[in-house]
Amino acid sequence: MSYPANSPSAVDPAKLDKLAEVAVRIGLQLQRGQDLVMTAPVAALPLARLITQHAYMAGAGLVTAFYSDEEATLARYRHAPDESFDRASDWLYEGMAKAYANGAARLAIAGDNPMLLSGEDPGRVARANKANSTAYKPALEKIANFDINWNIVSYPNPSWAKQMFPDDPEEVAVARLADAIFAASRVDVADPVAAWEAHNANLAKRSAWLNGQRFAALRFTGPGTDLTVGLADGHEWHGGASTAKNGITCNPNIPTEEVFTTPHARRVEGHVSSTKPLSHQGTLIDDIRVRFEAGRIVEAKASKGEAVLNKVLDTDEGARRLGEVALVPHSSPISASGLLFYNTLFDENAACHIALGQCYSKCFLDGATLTQDQIAAQGGNASLIHIDWMIGSDRVDIDGVKPDGERVPVMRGGEWA
Numbered sequence: 001m002s003y004p005a006n007s008p009s010a011v012d013p014a015k016l017d018k019l020a021e022v023a024v025r026i027g028l029q030l031q032r033g034q035d036l037v038m039t040a041p042v043a044a045l046p047l048a049r050l051i052t053q054h055a056y057m058a059g060a061g062l063v064t065a066f067y068s069d070e071e072a073t074l075a076r077y078r079h080a081p082d083e084s085f086d087r088a089s090d091w092l093y094e095g096m097a098k099a100y101a102n103g104a105a106r107l108a109i110a111g112d113n114p115m116l117l118s119g120e121d122p123g124r125v126a127r128a129n130k131a132n133s134t135a136y137k138p139a140l141e142k143i144a145n146f147d148i149n150w151n152i153v154s155y156p157n158p159s160w161a162k163q164m165f166p167d168d169p170e171e172v173a174v175a176r177l178a179d180a181i182f183a184a185s186r187v188d189v190a191d192p193v194a195a196w197e198a199h200n201a202n203l204a205k206r207s208a209w210l211n212g213q214r215f216a217a218l219r220f221t222g223p224g225t226d227l228t229v230g231l232a233d234g235h236e237w238h239g240g241a242s243t244a245k246n247g248i249t250c251n252p253n254i255p256t257e258e259v260f261t262t263p264h265a266r267r268v269e270g271h272v273s274s275t276k277p278l279s280h281q282g283t284l285i286d287d288i289r290v291r292f293e294a295g296r297i298v299e300a301k302a303s304k305g306e307a308v309l310n311k312v313l314d315t316d317e318g319a320r321r322l323g324e325v326a327l328v329p330h331s332s333p334i335s336a337s338g339l340l341f342y343n344t345l346f347d348e349n350a351a352c353h354i355a356l357g358q359c360y361s362k363c364f365l366d367g368a369t370l371t372q373d374q375i376a377a378q379g380g381n382a383s384l385i386h387i388d389w390m391i392g393s394d395r396v397d398i399d400g401v402k403p404d405g406e407r408v409p410v411m412r413g414g415e416w417a
């Protein structure tokens with residue numbers, strides 16, 4: 001298999017430049033003198049170069065980029081000795097962790113083919129993932145604990161575009177994915193920075209309303225769904241821009257449409273059906289139906305990918321419990337596009353969703369000061385996994401349930417009530 005490193009003619013250079021500007025000014029809020037560590041697929045070089053320019057124009061100290069290559073990844077699966085699959089570049093991640101500890105910001109360009117490894121030996125994929133997660137831990141902790149400002153944006157890699165639009169010629173597929181990324185990332189308007197400021201204000205208003213309600217639970221009802229999601233004690237809703245521990249207010253995800261918080265790991269009851277397929281490491285899991293008792297999934301079915309789903313649930317004890325609940329209106333631009341991106345960064349912003357596994361400590365009042373034991377006592381879940389899947393649609397209603405049982409409409413027919 002081979003493909004050109006990029007298809008510049010299919011990607012509008014003016015909009016790509018706007019995306020780079022939004023990534024630096026809104027996504028990172030990169031500070032004068034701050035260093036930047038960037039990772040990107042080689043196919044995303046045009047965007048990586050524009051981001052580097054905007055970073056230096058914003059006064060960056062030093063921009064250091066690391067590039068990955070799908071062909072090189074596949075070469076490992078074709079030719080590397082078996083022992084290779086338990087190895088990872090721990091020295092690189094230790095260096096990144098050191099850069100973050102010294103104040104650097106982090107930017108990742110996403111865009112790899114989500115199905116790249118779907119034809120490889122699942123045992124080797126799992127071993128390589130595990131070795132990588134273990135080695136990545138020192139760097140990931142700084143990001144997951146929100147010590148630093150960070151951001152992810154996407155580039156329309158040809159291999160990803162062909163996955164989404166298999167019947168189109170490559171140029172057309174790349175142009176369609178580019179348009180979808182630009183629209184979802186709000187850079188197809190005259191003033192993207194102003195559009196993001198307005199969007200952040202709107203998400204902040206939704207979060208503030210939910211925080212003021214102090215709901216004990218959310219109840220989702222719809223076709224195949226009657227689910228009560230208890231919320232963690234002292235939970236806090238977040239959405240859009242938020243402030244890292246280094247004091248910089250950034251937008252970690254571009255795009256983002258969700259407001260989200262931490263469910264109570266032991267207070268989820270009922271059954272729920274997925275409303276969109278879940279793409280997990282090269283497998284499509286469709287029509288998920290699960291039943292919860294006291295927060296734990298006790299039964300899991302899927303029309304496609306059921307074995308993979310059950311394997312995921314057996315990862316550890318926390319994999320059967322929820323770590324996130326998020327609200328996204330059905331009219332969100334990503335949902336309106338009707339596209340399945342096979343990429344959580346986009347697909348989780350198309351519908352209300354829940355996530356199996358690890359919770360976010362920042363979704364607690366005073367989350368930065370809580371210990372792991374306090375978070376667990378308040379209902380926060382812990383797991384090696386965090387997998388979002390969609391349970392919202394225009395046929396799902398959501399009520400907030402107050403501690404005294406009073407019910408307040410939150411969403412009707414998929415829209416804010």
Ligand code: ZN
Pocket residue numbers: 258260324326348353388
């Ligand atoms: Zn989410």
Ligand code: ZN
Pocket residue numbers: 324348355386387388
């Ligand atoms: Zn999530």
